[in-house]
Amino acid sequence: MKRRNFITTSTLAGAGLASLQVNAKDLGTIETTTLNGNINHSVCRWCYSKIPMEEFLQHLNTLGIKAMDLTGPEDWPLMKKYNIHASMCWGAGKGIVEGWNNPALHDELIADYEQMIPKVAEAGYTNLICFSGNRNGMDDLEGLINCADGLKKIMGLAEKHGVVLQMELLNSKVDHADYMCDHTSWGVNLCKAIGSDNFKLLYDIYHMQIMEGDVIRTLRENKDYIGHYHTGGNPGRNEIDETQELYYPAIMEAIVETGYKGHVAQEFIPTWKDPISALKDGITRCDV
Numbered sequence: 001m002k003r004r005n006f007i008t009t010s011t012l013a014g015a016g017l018a019s020l021q022v023n024a025k026d027l028g029t030i031e032t033t034t035l036n037g038n039i040n041h042s043v044c045r046w047c048y049s050k051i052p053m054e055e056f057l058q059h060l061n062t063l064g065i066k067a068m069d070l071t072g073p074e075d076w077p078l079m080k081k082y083n084i085h086a087s088m089c090w091g092a093g094k095g096i097v098e099g100w101n102n103p104a105l106h107d108e109l110i111a112d113y114e115q116m117i118p119k120v121a122e123a124g125y126t127n128l129i130c131f132s133g134n135r136n137g138m139d140d141l142e143g144l145i146n147c148a149d150g151l152k153k154i155m156g157l158a159e160k161h162g163v164v165l166q167m168e169l170l171n172s173k174v175d176h177a178d179y180m181c182d183h184t185s186w187g188v189n190l191c192k193a194i195g196s197d198n199f200k201l202l203y204d205i206y207h208m209q210i211m212e213g214d215v216i217r218t219l220r221e222n223k224d225y226i227g228h229y230h231t232g233g234n235p236g237r238n239e240i241d242e243t244q245e246l247y248y249p250a251i252m253e254a255i256v257e258t259g260y261k262g263h264v265a266q267e268f269i270p271t272w273k274d275p276i277s278a279l280k281d282g283i284t285r286c287d288v
Contacts, residue, residue, distance in 0.1 A: 034064065035064045035283070035287050038252075038256050038288055039252055039256065039264050039286055039287055039288065040087075041064070041066070041067070041263070041264060041265075041266075042065065042066075042067035042068060042069050042087040042088070042263040042264065042266070043060065043067075043068055043265055043279060044068070044265050044267040045068050045069065045070055045071055047266070047267060047269050047270065047275075048279070051275070051276075053075065053078055054078060054082075057078065057079065057081075057082040057084055058082065059279075060082070060084055061082055061083075061084075063276075063279065063280055064283075065084075065279075065283060066083070066084060066085055067084060067085040067086070067263050067265070068085070068086065068087065068265075069086075069087050069088035069230070069263070069265040069267070070088055070089075071089065071090070072089065072091035073091060073119055073123070076123050086123065087228070087262075087265060088127045088128075088129055088166065088202070088228055088263070088265065089125050089127060089128045090128070090129050091119070091128075092109075092112045092113045092115070092116035092117075092128065092130070093113070093130055093131060094108070094109070095131065096131045096133075097133060097134050098133050098134075099131040099132045099134075099147075099180075100130065100131070100132060100133060100146065100147040100150045100151055100167075101133045101135075101138060101142075101143035101144075101146045101147050101180050102133050103146050103149070103150065105133075105150075106149075109150060110150065110154055113128070113130075113154050113157075114154060117154065117157050117158055117161050118157075118161055120161070120163050121161035121162055121163050125163075126163060126164055127163075127164050127166050127227065127262075128158075128163055128164070128165055128166065129166055130151075130165050130166065130167050131167065131168060131170075131179075131181070132147055132179065132180040132181035132190075133179075133180060134180065135178050135179075135180050136178065138180070140180065140186060143180045144186065144189060144190050144193060145193070147167075147190055148193040148194050151165065151194055151199060152194055155194060155196045158196070158198040158199075159196060159197075159198045162198075163198065164197075164198050164199070164200055164227055165198060165199050165200075166199075166201065166202040166227050166228050167187060167190065167199070167200075167201055167202065168181070168201075168202040168204060168207075168230075169181055169182065169183070169187055169201055169202065169204055169207055169208055169211075170182060170204060170207045171206075171208070171210040172211070173211060174210055175207070175237075182211050183211055184201070184203070184208060184222055187201040187225070188201070188222050188225045191225040200225060200226060200227025200228065201222075201225050201226050201227060202227065202228045202229075202230065203219060203222075203226045203228070203229050203230075204229075204232070204267070205229060205230060205231055205246065205248075205251060206230065206231065206232025206233070206237055206246075206267070206268070207230075207232075209234045209246055215246070215251055216251060216254040219251075219255060219258065220254060220257075220258060223260065226260070228263060228265070229262070229263070229265065230264075230265050230267040231248065231264065231266050231267055231286065232268045232269075233246065233268050234246055237267075237269050238268055238270070238271050239268055239272065239278050239281065239282065240266075240268055240282050240285055240286070241281060248286050249285060252264070252287075252288045256288060264286060266279060266283065
């Protein structure tokens, strides 16, 4: 499993997943984890795609992680078996590059999301991911207007089913060149244009550190428009330990202080020999 067609094999290899390193913290047995309960922890499946799904779900139970991001209907029955919640669903749309900023795609996207929104609700879940698409020479204001026009046509259905569409903020500097929703201010303006509590931003801390920094101030000032969080170490999108520049305990404290009750999903690509130990370390650092 990959992040659908978003992450290529060569990208994963370049990020270190294909050639894992030994870390001293890998040593020892993973023991059942007791968490504080202030952060609702989740994890993105694609980062651990080399581990069979059922085995991975068993690890999540041991670690006390009760949710998983970026899964679709094919995953949900097994996740329910292990009482793992689907905290960010996917399965609709055309991926990162082709999104709501292109009016020529609206009919196709609307039909796709009209099929997926009821499935998400029927399964007992809330969040469904979406993307702006690349600029392809389009002005940001025009793209924002196009996104709002298209998304408004499905907001009634989302509100009816209690599903929240979450547009992910991604960096266009390193990983997703030309992606339009690459600054919090643009995403917030889109939220205001749509004007529904069922449209929010997926604030990816790694991506926004690259594009604008000032993470804690930004999430505090825009708390009403952020519906979900992803983590990742910068530079490299690897472990969130001392090898990178962000201090995640302080970021998590700030998230808790805003009154946020949603999930925070680990989305770093592990480089340790034991990726589950890396995941436990990340969860521990974020469990304020």
